[in-house]
Amino acid sequence: VETEDGLVGLGEAPTPAAAAIINDVLAQRLVGRDAFDIAGAEHVSLPFWTGVQSINDRTRIMAFGAIEMALWDLRGKAWNQPLYQLLGGAVRKDIPFTDYFSLRGNGAGVKGETTPEAVTDYCVELHETHGT
Structure with a gap:
C-alpha cells in the first residue's frame, strides 16, 4: 500500500487468488481513503462480514488480511514506532x-x-x- 506522500506499507497475501482480489477488486475500493482508518478499510473491503459463507469469502478475507498488514506497517513507519509498540509493547525479549x-x-x-x-x-x- 502506498500513500499519496509516498510512504509504503508492506503486507503479504497467502495465495495468488488473494493477490488477484487485492489487485482486481479491493485496490479500487481503497484508493483515496485514509490509510490510518483500518476499520473503514475493512468495512469497504468486507461489507458482507456478518454472513461469511463460502471459500470465495475466505479468500477475500485473506486478501484483506494482507492489506491490514500493510496498513499497520504504514502506521509504524509514519509514527516512527515499531509495530510491537503500537500493539501494546513487547511481551518477551527473544523469539x-x-x-x-x-x-x-x-x-x-x-x-x-x-x-x-x-x-x-x-x-x-x-x-x-x-x-x-
Whole structure:
C-alpha cells in the first residue's frame, strides 16, 4: 500500500487468488481513503462480514488480511514506532526465528521464479527495495 506522500506499507497475501482480489477488486475500493482508518478499510473491503459463507469469502478475507498488514506497517513507519509498540509493547525479549521463503507462481502481475538464481535475484531485489 502506498500513500499519496509516498510512504509504503508492506503486507503479504497467502495465495495468488488473494493477490488477484487485492489487485482486481479491493485496490479500487481503497484508493483515496485514509490509510490510518483500518476499520473503514475493512468495512469497504468486507461489507458482507456478518454472513461469511463460502471459500470465495475466505479468500477475500485473506486478501484483506494482507492489506491490514500493510496498513499497520504504514502506521509504524509514519509514527516512527515499531509495530510491537503500537500493539501494546513487547511481551518477551527473544523469539525463535526460522528463515522462510515461498516460490511465487506466475499470475496476475506476478513473475514467478523458476530457478535458484531467479529466487536469489528476487530476494536481493526485495532487500534493496525494502531493507530487512
